[in-house]
Amino acid sequence: MxxxxxxxxxxxxxxxxxFFEGLGWAVDYADTxxxxxxxxxxxxxxxxxxxxxxxxxxxxxxxxxxxxxxxYNLPVLMLTARDAFADKASGYGExxxxxxxxxxxxxxxxxxxxxxxxxxxxxxxxxxxxxxxTLAAKSQEAWRNDVPLKLTQVGFRILLLLAEAYPExxxxxxxxxxxxxxxxxxxxxxxxHIYSLRNALDKPFSTSMLKTLPNIGYRLVCDES
Numbered sequence: 001m002x003x004x005x006x007x008x009x010x011x012x013x014x015x016x017x018x019f020f021e022g023l024g025w026a027v028d029y030a031d032t033x034x035x036x037x038x039x040x041x042x043x044x045x046x047x048x049x050x051x052x053x054x055x056x057x058x059x060x061x062x063x064x065x066x067x068x069x070x071x072y073n074l075p076v077l078m079l080t081a082r083d084a085f086a087d088k089a090s091g092y093g094e095x096x097x098x099x100x101x102x103x104x105x106x107x108x109x110x111x112x113x114x115x116x117x118x119x120x121x122x123x124x125x126x127x128x129x130x131x132x133x134t135l136a137a138k139s140q141e142a143w144r145n146d147v148p149l150k151l152t153q154v155g156f157r158i159l160l161l162l163a164e165a166y167p168e169x170x171x172x173x174x175x176x177x178x179x180x181x182x183x184x185x186x187x188x189x190x191x192x193h194i195y196s197l198r199n200a201l202d203k204p205f206s207t208s209m210l211k212t213l214p215n216i217g218y219r220l221v222c223d224e225s
Contacts, residue, residue, distance in 0.1 A: 001025040001117050004045040006036035006062065007079065008055050012102070016049065017107050020113075033057030034047040040066050045074060050096075052080035067095035067178070073164050075116035079104070095174055097165075129161045131222030133201075133209060135163055145203060154179060155197040159180075160208070162220045171217035194218065 003020055007013040008031050008158075017027050027044065030036035033054045040048065043155050048066070052059035075097045098112050111141045134143045141155045142149040151159065161170055161178055176184040184190075202208040211221050 001046050001113065003027045003047050003113065004036065004039055004043070004074075005029045005048060005049045006031075006033065006054065006059070007049065007050070007051040008032065008053070012079075015106070016109075020110075024109065031055075033062045036062060037065060040070065040074065044072065047113045048074050049077045049113075050076055050078055050134070053076060062179075063095050077109075077112060077116060088128070095177065097168070128160075130163055130166055130220060132205075132207075133163065133220070133222060135160055143210075144201065147204070149200045151195060151200050152193070155200065156195050158193060158197055159201065162218060165219050166222075169213050169217050169219035173217075174219065 001020075001023075005013060005016055005027055007016065007029075010031070013029060013031065017029055020027050028039050028045070030039050033056050036050070036054075037057075050059050050063060054062070058076065059080070064079075066074060066076070076095060077098045077100060078096045079100055079102065081102045097116055100112065128137070132145045134146075135156075136142070136161060140151075140153065142151055142156060142159060157179060158175060161175060169197060172190060176190055178188070179193075179220060194212075198208075198210050199209055209220050209222055211219050213219060
C-alpha cells in the first residue's frame with residue numbers, strides 16, 4: 001500500500017506515519033493543500049488520507065481538484081473533526097470515498113484503507129469484471145453475460161464510474177461533476193442518460209444491475225459468485 005497523507009496537525013500526522021510505516025506501507029506526507037496537490041500530481045497512490053481543515057486550501061477543494069485532474073480514480077478518505085451530516089454530505093459530493101471523524105481508531109483506519117486499496121487495485125486493470133458485467137476501459141466497450149451492450153459515450157462513462165465505486169453508491173452530484181465538471185446541465189440530462197443506460201444494461205436481461213437510491217444516487221448490484 002502506498003498512501004498520501006495531507007494533514008497539518010503534526011502530532012496526528014506523526015502518529016499516522018509511524019503506524020502505517022510499521023505495517024510496511026509507504027507514506028508520502030504533506031502539511032498543506034498545495035504541497036499535497038504537488039505530491040498527488042507527481043505520483044500514483046492507493047489511498048489519499050485528507051484532512052478537511054488545511055491552512056491554505058480547504059480539503060474539499062483539494063479533493064475536487066484531484067478528482068477532476070488525475071487520470072485514475074484515487075480513493076479519498078476524509079479525516080476531519082466535522083461530524084455534522086451537512087459536512088459529510090459536502091465531502092461525498094466532492095468525490096470523497098470514505099469519511100472518518102477525529103478522534104479515530106487506527107485499527108479501523110487501517111481496515112478502511114485496505115478496503116479502498118483493494119478497490120483501487122481493481123481499477124488499475126484495463127478490464128473490470130463484476131459478476132455478469134465486463135468493462136474494457138480503453139476501448140469503452142461493455143458486455144453482460146458476453147452480450148455486447150449498446151451504450152452511448154456518456155452511458156459508458158456512467159457505467160464505468162459505477163463499476164469503479166462498486167459496491168458503494170455514486171451520488172447524483174458526483175456523477176454530474178465527473179461528466180460535466182463545474183458547468184453541468186439541468187438534472188433532467190442525467191436522468192435521461194440513466195434511463196438509456198438502464199435500457200441497455202437491464203432491460204434485455206432477467207435481473208437489474210442498476211439500482212436507484214432515492215435522494216442519494218445510484219449503485220450497481222451484482223452476483224459475484
